[in-house]
Amino acid sequence: MDKKFDFLSKALLTTAAAMALFAGPANAASDAKSDEAPLRVCAGANENPYSLKSEEGFENRIAKVLGEAMDRDVEFVWEDRPAIYVVRDLLDKDKCDIVIGVDTGDPRVLTTSPYYRAGYVFVQPSNSKLEIEAFDSEDLAKAKNVGYEPGGPAEVMMVKYGLFSKxxxxxxxxxxxxxxxxxxxxxxxxxxxxxxSSGKSDVAIAFAPSVARYVKESDGKLKMTGVPDNNFRFDGEPVLFHFDQSMGVRKDDEKLLAEVEEALERAKPQIHEILIEEGIPVEEPTKPPSDTKS
Structure with a gap:
C-alpha cells in the first residue's frame, strides 16, 4: 500500500471518529425527537378563526408553539364537521391526542390549568350612537338586527329583556x-x-376570541365592548359570559396532561403574544390549577 495513501486513510479515519464522538449527542437528541410520536392535535377544518385547514387559525398557531415546547412535531387531525364533535368523534376514539381550546373543567376531558380567560363582547360600529354596555342598556332595545348564537347565553338574556322575538x-x-x-x-x-360593518346589523354579541380578528381587521371602524359578568336569569341563576380556557386530553391520559402542563408554562409568553396579535381582550384566569381535572 502506498505510504501516502495509508497515512491519509488513517488521518481520515481518525477525523471521522472524532466527528462522530462530538456529533453523537446532538444526533442522538435529533433522533430522539424524530422517534417521538407526533403530537396529534384535534382540529376543526373550517372553524374560523380558531382553526383552519390552512393552519391560519390562532389555535393552530398555539398548537405549534406547544409542540415546540414539548420538543414534538405537531400533526393536525382534521374534522370537517363543527368542532363541537372533535371530542366524541376524534379524541375519544384515539384518533388524536389533544384539543387546544376547551372551557376549563369541561367534563368530557381532562383539562389543563387555564392559559387565558375571555368574555363575550358587544360588537358595534365605532361611530354608533347607541350606547350599549350591558343587556339592560336602553339602547339595546333600539338596536336593529342584533346577532348572536342561538342557544347560547346571549339568547337567554335577550329572552329575559323581551328582545328575542324582535x-x-x-x-x-x-x-x-x-x-x-x-x-x-x-x-x-x-x-x-x-x-x-355593512350596516345590516347594529350589534353582534359573541365570544371575543371568535370575533376579535374581524374587528381588528376593520381598522378602527368597529369596536368591542365587554359584556359584564353580572347577568341572571328570571329565576336568579347566574348566566356566565366569561370563561377560562384550557387544553383538553382524554380522561385516562394523565401522563400527557402532566407533559402538557409543563410545556404550557414554558410556552405562555409566546401563546400570550399570539392572543394579543389576534386582538383578543385577554383576562387573567380565575380558576386555580387544582380545579382543572375533571
Whole structure:
C-alpha cells in the first residue's frame, strides 16, 4: 500500500471518529425527537378563526408553539364537521391526542390549568350612537338586527329583556333559516361582524376570541365592548359570559396532561403574544390549577 495513501486513510479515519464522538449527542437528541410520536392535535377544518385547514387559525398557531415546547412535531387531525364533535368523534376514539381550546373543567376531558380567560363582547360600529354596555342598556332595545348564537347565553338574556322575538328572523337568517333540530348549527362569526360593518346589523354579541380578528381587521371602524359578568336569569341563576380556557386530553391520559402542563408554562409568553396579535381582550384566569381535572 502506498505510504501516502495509508497515512491519509488513517488521518481520515481518525477525523471521522472524532466527528462522530462530538456529533453523537446532538444526533442522538435529533433522533430522539424524530422517534417521538407526533403530537396529534384535534382540529376543526373550517372553524374560523380558531382553526383552519390552512393552519391560519390562532389555535393552530398555539398548537405549534406547544409542540415546540414539548420538543414534538405537531400533526393536525382534521374534522370537517363543527368542532363541537372533535371530542366524541376524534379524541375519544384515539384518533388524536389533544384539543387546544376547551372551557376549563369541561367534563368530557381532562383539562389543563387555564392559559387565558375571555368574555363575550358587544360588537358595534365605532361611530354608533347607541350606547350599549350591558343587556339592560336602553339602547339595546333600539338596536336593529342584533346577532348572536342561538342557544347560547346571549339568547337567554335577550329572552329575559323581551328582545328575542324582535330579532328572531334576523338570527334565523344567519343560518339561512336552517332548522337546528337534531343538528348543530354554527353561525360564521365573520358573517355576524361583516353585517355590523355593512350596516345590516347594529350589534353582534359573541365570544371575543371568535370575533376579535374581524374587528381588528376593520381598522378602527368597529369596536368591542365587554359584556359584564353580572347577568341572571328570571329565576336568579347566574348566566356566565366569561370563561377560562384550557387544553383538553382524554380522561385516562394523565401522563400527557402532566407533559402538557409543563410545556404550557414554558410556552405562555409566546401563546400570550399570539392572543394579543389576534386582538383578543385577554383576562387573567380565575380558576386555580387544582380545579382543572375533571
Amino acid at each position: 330579532n328572531f328572523n334576523y338570527v334565523k337568517s344567519l343560518t339561512n333559516f336552517k332548522s337546528s333540530r337534531n343538528q348543530y348549527l354554527r353561525i360564521d362569526p365573520a358573517l355576524m361582524v361583516g353585517n355590523v
